[in-house]
Amino acid sequence: MRIAAPIEIGPLDADAQQAVRGLAAAAEAHDGVAPLSEQPLLNLGTDAEWITHVVAHTTAGSTIGYVQIDRSGETASAELVVHPEHRRNGRGRVLLRTAERDATLPSRSGEPGQHGKQLRVWAHGDLESARGFARASGLRAVRELLFLTRPTTPTTPTRPLAAETAAPGLPEAPAGYRLRTFRPGADDAAWLRVNARAFATHPEQGRMTLDDLRARQAEPWFDPEGFFLLVPDGADDADPVAFQWTKTEPGQPDDARDGEIYALGVDPEHQGKGLGRLLTDVGLAHLAQAGATRAVLYVEGDNSPALATYERAGFTRAAVHVQYARP
Incomplete structure (x- = not known):
């Protein structure tokens, strides 16, 4: 029974x-x-x-x-x-x-x-x-979220490494832009605005609130030094035009440490300029510097432009997460 x-x-x-x-x-x-x-x-x-x-x-x-x-x-x-x-x-x-x-x-x-x-x-x-x-x-499958992985080394960036930037050893920002790290508190509102624009059609990421951001800042993995903003050169207080947020959970063994490209977004007005590819390289370079042995990320199964970017960067599919609903 x-x-x-x-x-x-x-x-x-x-x-x-x-x-x-x-x-x-x-x-x-x-x-x-x-x-x-x-x-x-x-x-x-x-x-x-x-x-x-x-x-x-x-x-x-x-x-x-x-x-x-x-x-x-x-x-x-x-x-x-x-x-x-x-x-x-x-x-x-x-x-x-x-x-x-x-x-x-x-x-x-x-x-x-x-x-x-x-x-x-x-x-x-x-x-x-x-x-x-x-x-x-x-129930039937209505959405796929892919889990992609690749080794962090050897790293072969598609952009030259900057000799002297706010983030030494990372790929150089293109002309007209500057790469800097996130400032908790000072950058919260600006980041929420660009995140909402970049993920306007995404069912979860685009709805992030200040409370959501603060909750993540309180997590033990949060590190502003792994959270990069691409801003207009000469306008440091302007909203960022793109961002790369990485995540590395503490307590992992040194020889099997995952580092995540947690969120990567580009303002729609600045898309088509290769900024997603640049920031992927930024994330990979930072994760390698931080000691991660494997880079991981999640991407929507129907996001063809992002999938193409990640495939060019050497990522391969490792798992899939599926959302089910009634017809």
Whole structure:
């Protein structure tokens, strides 16, 4: 007899957040891929109208399932995880149905966070078990996020290295531009503006807020020396025209250290000038200097210009993350 676990909906206190992190760690150890991405983990302590936390417990109170529904965008997005020892027993279906009801509940409000939206569910790593669960639930793939990798060495930049710049040893900025590092606090608003322009059609990145930026600045991996802005030469206080933000998680072994090209954006008015290629080289050079042995990044599967840039830089596909939805 299959028995659905008790379901709890509402904000997560500190103990509940820790239990969800432990659940995610158990699933990652079993599956080889993290079931929750960065933003849902940052959202665990968030109590707002646009987010719903759903936790599945055993009758003894252990946390064995979790789904987070984010309704802040045009569609609702969910990430779901069930403990490996409690799968194939109806827990995932209960969490999915709960998420769908939360997302599609009719709403008369036009404000962010409203219900009445289509639900899209992430499957990280696109494992066969996730594909089977999606098929059985009547879901189909609607979006792919590719995970690309390449060794950081030997680095072969496509631009000459600058002898003397604000960032020594990095590729030289073209005429009319200057490369400098990000100044927390002073550059926050300007960066948010160019990020919104560069990712105007992106369902997550383009919606980043000051709170989102500050949350990342509080993370142990944040390093402004790995966050580069390309600004008009002679106008240092003007909005940047492009940026390259790198990320290296602490605590990695020296001989297997991943460095991420975390976000790379170019203002639409300055696209077509090779700035994306330049900033890719900047990121790779910085990650190599910082001791990363492998460079990694995420890119939309249908972003042909970005894929072409990264393929020229030597990146290859290592994994895929898929978003599923009902037809």
